[in-house]
Amino acid sequence: MVEDKESQNLTISLCLPTLNEEKTIGKEVVLLKSELVDRYPLLDEIAVIDSGSDDNTLEVAQNFGADVYLADDILPDLEPKKGKGENLWKAIYQLEGDIIVYVDADISNIHPRFVYGLVAPLIYRKEVQYVKAFYDRPLAISGEKRASGGGRVTEILIRPLFSLFFPDLTGIIQPLSGEYAVRRNVLEQIHFPIGYGVETSHLIDVYTKFGLHAFAQTDLDQRVHENKSTRALGKMSFGILQTFLKRAKALDIISDMKDYETILRQTQAIDKRYEQKELQIVEEERPPMIEIEAYREKFNRTLS
Amino acid sequence: MNSSFNTILDSLPGIENKAKELKEILLANLAMIGEIPAPTFKEEERIEFLINRFKESGIQRHSIDQVGNGVGIVKGENTDKNILLVAHTDTVFDESVDHTIQIQPRKAIGPGVADNSLGLAVLATLPVFLEQLDITLENNLILMAATRSLGRGNLEGLRFFLSNFDEPIKAGIGLEGVELGRLSHTSIGMRRGEVICRIPEQYDWSRFGDASAILTINDVINRINEIQLPQRPRTSIILGSIKGGSSFTTAREAVLRFEIRSESSGMVEDIHQQIEEIINEISSRSGESIELDIFAQREPGGVPFSHPIVQKTRRIMNQLSIEPRPGPSTSELSAFIDRNIPAITLGITHGSNVREKDEAIDINPIYKGIAQVIGTLQTVDGGYCEKD
Structure with a gap:
């Protein structure tokens, strides 16, 4: 794979977006650097882009040889925003690779396959632009039908929505997985919601701009990470819905829709008292990176 | 002869520094090995990983024997004799235990990380260290991940290998994750x-x-x-x-x-x-x-405290400011003793909560531990550990 990569003069960057990941980041950097930079030079750079951790995430990552950046220090003239999508978007500006691999930093069973499994389709298949991970470990002796193991938000929100409006995209087995590898010329053309909606928006935008054949999926076997609470999943779903509706409106899939609310109301109980908690969640978006002048200057690009 | 042993002593700080430079390779091996469960009699997957590492290091002679031991042989200049470096593969934790390894700047934490994933990681990484240090050996170096050591395993893996390997073995060195300074030379x-x-x-x-x-x-x-x-x-x-x-x-x-x-x-x-x-x-x-x-x-036995392998290893430890703690053990030594092969067991670093799920090792002392192993290996290889 390394030979094929080099024969195409491709460069590959790994971005690990972080916020307080000191427990898992050390192993991710050690393992991926040792195996995929030193032993098999598949990666040209490993960068941690941090949202402002207050634990030792940056020190740990730097100690084991990653390049570390604070998201706020990248493109400092822009008004800073907080969110994982912001880190992913700024990685396009900061990192040099023709391909950028995004891997979440909270994976406790990290393995080199998380990277080589994602970049292989981009190296071997020129038409592939966007490779998405899914996780499935069938029992060796089981021939029975089973669910493909999407998370709760995938099964309750995303799959029903895609089934209604983008049936082609229901073929994406785990649409919300945080691990994907994408060519720069695609990344620079798409919007980046800075919060929960980034994965959903990518799928819709890449699909509408480049077609279904731009996607590939790769089975990374198993991913172990901390489970989120139902309440956290509610917040996530609300952000995703905003992203989705924005696109549905822009693509004229849903007509005559008013501006939607940005307040999520969740109910919580304290002893026997029930109260409603209001949470403002605004899914702000970053424009395609190609629209940023500093980026065009750095990578010698022009607006078409 | 003396000047050559002194040359080895003088080279130890350089080896320690090189080990530090290559820490990511060692720690990556540690994490990958440690996350493969390997209760006694179920070590296959770990052995497969080790063998792949040997292959990647360009070791031509490698195999898995009938009891599952993983063996790689680094060819020496003079191939009449062999030095056996062995680490046991099995751990006391069964497959249902969460085997996640955490790597912090100063510590690695997880079940079996000290006993004996670190020993195996050193074994897996040693060919890289030797290559980077430009060290070639006179004798063949047998790198062996032994199966069926603990509990009911009763050292079956190493005993099987020693019974069936028909070439002479000059000395054995056992690798254990902890404790640095351990210099076991007798078995009780x-x-x-x-x-x-x-x-x-x-x-x-x-x-x-x-x-x-x-x-x-x-x-x-x-x-x-x-x-x-x-x-x-x-x-x-x-x-x-x-x-x-x-x-x-x-x-x-x-x-x-x-x-x-x-x-x-x-x-x-x-x-x-x-x-x-x-x-x-x-x-x-x-x-x-x-x-x-x-x-x-x-069976009780072993080499005496005055044996050159013990004396020279003590000097190596002193040179690295490691406090030697010679003494008996119930580890792999016993299998060597049964065959009259001089052998010692060395520890690589300091640890805590050994055989608990939150077993931990200190990362910084590992570099001294590795320098000590390579120094001892060169000393045995140079013939400085043979009795007059």
């Missing part, structure tokens, strides 16, 4: 076993309240405690664990795990006989079935 005599007490199905239940496998095991323990142990040769009986019953009702089965240890094999045999008599007596009195199962044993 040991027998390891279980006392299993069961209440038979047709038990006389009119003995209301008396019937309990736990009470019977308690009786056995009290009687074992009464056995007179001599001060010389040093002898001990270690009661390792007891298990019995499941709730509030009568316990039908109880198990006591123990080890007899002594500097004298006669004393080990004598205590074994006494425990057998205790069990026969209690069994005939209570009507319960009591079984004594001895499943592992070691």
Whole structure:
């Protein structure tokens, strides 16, 4: 794979977006650097882009040889925003690779396959632009039908929505997985919601701009990470819905829709008292990176 | 000869620095090995990983033998003799335990990380260290990940290899994750076993309240405690664990795990006989079935403190400011002793909570630990450890 990569003069960057990941980041950097930079030079750079951790995430990552950046220090003239999508978007500006691999930093069973499994389709298949991970470990002796193991938000929100409006995209087995590898010329053309909606928006935008054949999926076997609470999943779903509706409106899939609310109301109980908690969640978006002048200057690009 | 050994001593700080430079490779191996569960008799997946590492290092001779040992042989300049570097592959944790390894700047944490994932990681990384340090050896270097070492395994992997490998072995070096400074050169005599007490199905239940496998095991323990142990040769009986019953009702089965240890094999045999008599007596009195199962044993022996391999290794440790702690062990040494092969066991770093799920090792001392192993290897290879 390394030979094929080099024969195409491709460069590959790994971005690990972080916020307080000191427990898992050390192993991710050690393992991926040792195996995929030193032993098999598949990666040209490993960068941690941090949202402002207050634990030792940056020190740990730097100690084991990653390049570390604070998201706020990248493109400092822009008004800073907080969110994982912001880190992913700024990685396009900061990192040099023709391909950028995004891997979440909270994976406790990290393995080199998380990277080589994602970049292989981009190296071997020129038409592939966007490779998405899914996780499935069938029992060796089981021939029975089973669910493909999407998370709760995938099964309750995303799959029903895609089934209604983008049936082609229901073929994406785990649409919300945080691990994907994408060519720069695609990344620079798409919007980046800075919060929960980034994965959903990518799928819709890449699909509408480049077609279904731009996607590939790769089975990374198993991913172990901390489970989120139902309440956290509610917040996530609300952000995703905003992203989705924005696109549905822009693509004229849903007509005559008013501006939607940005307040999520969740109910919580304290002893026997029930109260409603209001949470403002605004899914702000970053424009395609190609629209940023500093980026065009750095990578010698022009607006078409 | 002396100047050459001194050259090795002088090179140790450089080896330590190189080990530090290559820390990511070692720690990556540690994490990947440590996250593969390997309870005794189920070590296949770890061995497969090790063999792949050997292949990637360009080791041409590598194989998995009939008992599952993973072996790689780094060819020496003069291939008549061999040095065997061995680390046991199995751990005390079964597959259901979460084997996630955490890597912090100063510590690595996770089940089995010290015993013996670190030993294996050093074994897997050694070819890289030797290549980077431009070290070639006169003798063949056998890198061996041994299976079936712990508990009922009774060193079966290493014993099998030593019985079937038909080339001469000059010396053996055992690698254990902890403790740095360990310099085991003798093995004490040991027998390891279980006392299993069961209440038979047709038990006389009119003995209301008396019937309990736990009470019977308690009786056995009290009687074992009464056995007179001599001060010389040093002898001990270690009661390792007891298990019995499941709730509030009568316990039908109880198990006591123990080890007899002594500097004298006669004393080990004598205590074994006494425990057998205790069990026969209690069994005939209570009507319960009591079984004594001895499943592992070691014969005492080893190389003396004055042996050049011990003396030279102490000097290597002193040079690296490691405080040497020579002494006996019940590790792999016993298998070497049975075959009259001079051998020592070395520890790589400091650790805590060994054999607990939050087992931890210190990362910084590892570099000294590796320098010590490579220095010892070169010293054996150079012929500085042979008796006059």
